[in-house]
Structures are given as structure tokens and as C-alpha cells.
Amino acid sequence: MERILTKLWGDISNLPESRKIALMYWTVAIVLFGAQLLFGLLAAYQYINPDFLYSVMPFNVTRMLHINAMVVWLLMGFIGGIYWMLPEETGIDVVGAKLGKIAFYVLTGAVAIVVLVYLFIQWGKGNFFTMWFINEGREYLEAPRWADWGIVAVMAIIYYNVLATVLKSGRITGLMGVLLVDMVALAGLYLTGMFFTPNITIDQFWWWWVVHLWVEATWEVLVGVLMGWALMHVLGTPRRIIEGWLYLEVLLVFGTGILGLGHHYYWIGTPEYWLGIGGFFSSLEPLPLVAMIVHAVYDAGVHKLKTVNRPALFFIFLQAFGNFFGAGVWGFMHTLPQINLYSHGTQMAASHGHLAFFGAYVATNLVLMYIALQYIRAPEGPILDSKTWRIAYVGMIISMVGMVGALLVAGFAQTFFERAVGGATWQDYIVTQMHPWVKVPMYWRLGFGILFFLFYFVLVYDMLTIGRKAPTTETEVKPA
Amino acid sequence: MEFGWLEVTVASIVLTLVLGSILTRGRDWLDPEFWKRYAIVGSVVMFIFLWILTFDTLSKTKIGSERVPSPTVINYKIGYEYNPEKGYYMPVVYKDQKELLFGKEYTEEEAMELITKGKLVIQSRACMDCHTLLGNGAYYAPDLTKSWLDPKWEKIVVPMTQAKDKAEAMVKFLMEPDKYATWMRRMPNLGLDEEEAKAVVAYLKWMATINTNGFPDHFGESKLVKF
């Protein structure tokens, strides 16, 4: 493992164990990112040519792999980020490194098995064996039950690593305090998604606890911690300011996002009061995202954009603006019940979902990875920079905006034709799908998707090469 | 207990502000500790409200409640009608008109068993990674919330499958969707056996009776499609 990591990331002999674990997670994360895109492309192509892989790997399988790969790689990326910042926040190396590494292998092995089962078995008969060993069939949480428990066990080990390290170090920073609480909430929510009920209303009620309270509450706070830490490193913002902002963000994220959950309880059989509660609180959910922009832009302005790590700084901007537009603006567009009654379950959600996940979470992971790259390859500076990261950066943004724009057009058209003019039936659906305003965007989505995939390779190339030629790192051999 | 959304909203915000200002009394607002306390208060208050609402919602959405009816509704004719008082469309169960599924009257227990099976089948094939149910899922295929009430079954699928009624036509379609495809984007054959397909049909019928606060609006009344 050390050999592989050295080859991919650079000289890691002086790194604390915690940071080696981080690199292990990130390596798998970036590979899964590629797999996510590949399956997304297959799914997008099936929209255009529905006969493609029709009986070999139908749309539900390609889509399932697309979104599951996404959830897993983003989580692995976050875990990497946590292991990376841990030694610095506590001043000591991780407690229980060996166990932490075992957890990594268990998780990676479990993911590999789940993927193989999705690919080659795909589904089973309608019984509990299928739920436990093949496919649980609940969007994002399709992983069979045995894997759910595996994930919980791994999360417990990771939590132990973090907690034991903090305790041993005898000090706790504000960032670590928020992190420790947030990780409990994040893992606890996963448990609410692990049971079977024939009652679809109650099923979806708890399903949204996982999905919404992850991406709009606990993940959002987690990236608040990671981005705060990143700002300290990339711009040198004082800790006191970072922590003040972080608490404000926690107040606003949890203050609006917890009851904002109600925007998913309009139409699933739950009582009418959710229309008012969900509409009100979710409309305020963009507030913390505005705060995050102000925070990042203000800090960067104070330092006149001077930084030691240009790609990380720019991915911080992408995170702040992407989170605001993808989650805040695109989310707000369809969050009032009066609009959502017609847009619910259309390509509007796909448009929003892509921009939000990309802006908020893909960007966060890339920031952390570039900070690590600088630490490993160019610790003495003067600055981490290259041409290729710019190409990847601009290219990924343009192609994501292209995909999201195409889906937005399709979403509006679907909302209008299928739901408002039409009667939301089978045939209304088909007629709308064949309307040029839905049909043509599907080609655009595929085209921009291919472009995105190409820029992914540019990104990977850059991560493999950036900072390697910096003369300072080659000549000076510095003990830790 | 009856909740109004406005009371909950106002109460949760006022409580946060009051408790927050008590706990931060005398502190400068530029002090991180000030925001830390507010963050804790805000999160805890909102979470408590969510818990209260959760208990209330769970009790109002049990199977057999007004919003989520007992599965024995599959023995009756059902519809979807505009309710002028509520201002939205609501499912109606015509208790005076029997409409047996597969020629059998199901007891409470049998009906429950059937829809439990139906749900397991739906999960086992990951239907929700192509379709939406209650509007959640994927966008590659039609929403199934009110599929039971879809006019296309009687107009097109019954004649095509030469079935004797809608339920039988649905079973035939679900068992061989590739054979009875109605457009280029076909549903694949997911290997449902007859028992599984029947359970799914029962599930779809039952699901159509859930009160979804009017989603989808004016289902089946289309200005876009005329059969």
C-alpha cells in the first residue's frame, strides 16, 4: 500500500499514519468518481437509445451504480478529509491507526462486493433474502442490509479513531467539537434508513430523514468544518474568525434545515401542516449558503487573493458559489409547495441535484485533496499551481453548467406539459418526453456529460503531476 | 392533537430567540462563544419540534388511518375527485361499490399480506430507479402514484393484452412489459411471476388511495392527451 501511495501522491514517508489513511480513502474516492461518471453516461445514453444494454444492464442498474458510487466516494472523500486534518487539530497522530486501516479495507471490500452483485445479479425475488443480500431498492440506499451494518461498523471505528485521538491529545478545538457532534448525527441518521415497512408513506418519511438530513444538514455542517479548516490553510484566516463563522453556519443550517425537511413531506401522505412548515423553513435554507459565500469572499479579499495554493483557493470559490447556486438558488426554485405540486419528481430535481452535489460536495473534496498535494509535494512553496488544473476547473464547470441547464429546460417543460396542461398520466408522460423541449435537452446532457468525463481525466492527470517539478521539494530533504 | 403550521413556525423561532438570548446574556456578539450557544439552542429546539411533529405524523399515517387507508380498500372501486372544501384532489373509496381484485374478496389480514409482498417486489426490482412513487425516485418512466386510475389501462392495455379486466391487464403487462410495450422506451422484463405481479397490482391500487394532499393535481384530466 505504501508503495502505491508513494507512486500516486509523492513521498509519504514523513506523514503521520492518519494522513496515510486519508490518502488511501482519497485514492479509492477518485477512482469511484470516475466510475460514477461512467455509469452516469450509460444512463444518459439510455435516455437517447433505450435499446442500449436493455436486457444486460437496464437503466435502473446503471442509475443505481451512478448514484451509489457518488454517495460512497463523497463520503470516503470526507473521511479522508477528517483523517487529514486530525493530526493537526489534535497535535498528535491518530490513535488506533491499525484499526483505522482495517476499517478502510473492510469498507472498500464491501463496496466492491456490492458493486459486483449490482452488476451481475441485479435483483432477486420479492422477499427478505433479497433485501439482505442483493438490493434493498430504496433510492440512494439500495445497498443490501448486510452492507448497511458493515458501513455502521466502519463508521464506529472511524469515530473511535477521531474521539480517542481528541481525548488523548487533551485538547479540543471548536472545529473538532462540531465535527464530533456532527459525525454522531450523520451516522445516527443512517440507522433510520434501515428497516422495511409496507407503508410507503412511513417508508418515505424516514427515507428523507437520511437523504435530506444528510445533504441539507449534517453534510452541510461537515463541509462547514472542512472548508473552515481549508480557509485557515489556504488563506491563513485566524482560527477565532473561522470558529465564529462556523457556529453561525451551524445555527443557520440546523435552524432552517431540520424543519426544512418538511419540503419533502408535501405529497407523500403526511399531514397538511408540512406544506407551511416545509415551505417556510426550506425557503430560508439558502441563508447559511449566503453566509458561506460572504465568509470565503471576505477572507480572500482581506488577503488580496494571495495564496500558497491556487487550485485549492479556486475550488474554495467553486464550493461557495456552487453550494449557493446549486442548493440555494436551484433548491429555492422548486421548494414552495405551490410550485412543487407540479414540479415534484421531474427533471427539475435532477437539475438541482447535479448542481448542488457538484458545487457543495465534489468541490469540498477537491479542495482538501489539493491541500494535501501541496503539503506532500511542495511544502516549501512557493506556490502550488499548474496549467492543467485550470483546464480541468473551467472545463468541469462549463460542462456541469451545460448539463444542469439542459435538465432545467427539460424540467420546466415537463412541469408545464405533463403536469399542468396534461393530467400527469402514463400517456402525458410519454407525450412530454417526446416533446422537443424535453427530448433535445437529453442530447445536450449527454454531450456535456461526455465533456465532463474528459475533464475528469484532465483533473486526474493534474493531481498526479502538479507540484512534482517544484525544485524545492526535490533538493531539500527535510525531516518532519 | 391538532397542529397549525404557523403556530409551530412561530413557536420554534420565538423559543430559539428567547432561550438564545438568555444563554448569551452579557456576551459580545463578536465572541465565538455567543454563536456557539445560539447554534446549540437553535439545533436542539428545532430537533425537538421535529420529534414532536414526527410522532404526530406517524400516528396520522398508520395503515388504517384516514390518510393511509386499510388495504381492504382493494375490494372497492376507487376514484380521485376534486374536493372544493380542501381545494385539492382527493382519493375516494366508494364503499357502496365492490370492485374485487382477481375475483376475490380479501380480508384485512390477507390484504395486508398481499401489499407487504407487493412492497417487497417493488424494492427487490428497484422500480424506483426508473419510476417515481409518490413523486420520489427516478425520472425515466411514468409516476406510479395513481397508476391504478390511469385511463390508458382500459383504453389501450386491456384490448392489447386481451385481458378481461384492468387488473388482469396490469398483471400481464408487468409480467411481460417488453411484449406489451407502448413506445420505444420499453420497460424491461424483470422476471415477475404471477403471484408477484398480482401483489404489485394490489399495491398500486392501495397506494392510489393514500391522501397525497392533491398530488398529482387533476390526475387523468388532460388537455394534452386525448384517447
Ligand code: HEM
Ligand atoms: C448541498 C445541498 C443539497 C443537495 C446536495 C441537494 C440534493 C437534492 C437531490 C439529489 C434531490 C433529489 C432527491 C431525489 O432523488 O428524489 C433534491 C430534492 C429537492 N431539493 Fe435539494 N439539495 C440540497 C439543498 C437544497 C436546498 C437548500 C433546497 C431549498 C431551498 C432544496 C430543495 C429541494 C427540493 C424542494 C427537492 C424536492 C424535489 C422534488 O419535489 O422532486 N435542496 N435535492
Ligand code: HEM
Ligand atoms: C458524466 C456526467 C454525468 C452524467 C451523464 C449523469 C447522468 C445522470 C442520469 C442519467 C441520472 C438519472 C436521472 C433520472 O433519473 O432521470 C443521474 C442522476 C443523478 N446524478 Fe448524475 N450524471 C453525471 C454526473 C454527476 C455528478 C458529477 C453528480 C454529483 C456529484 C451527479 C449526481 C447525480 C444525482 C444526485 C442523481 C439523482 C438525481 C435525482 O434523483 O434527482 N451526477 N445522473
Ligand SMILES: [Fe+2]
Ligand atoms: Fe431537502
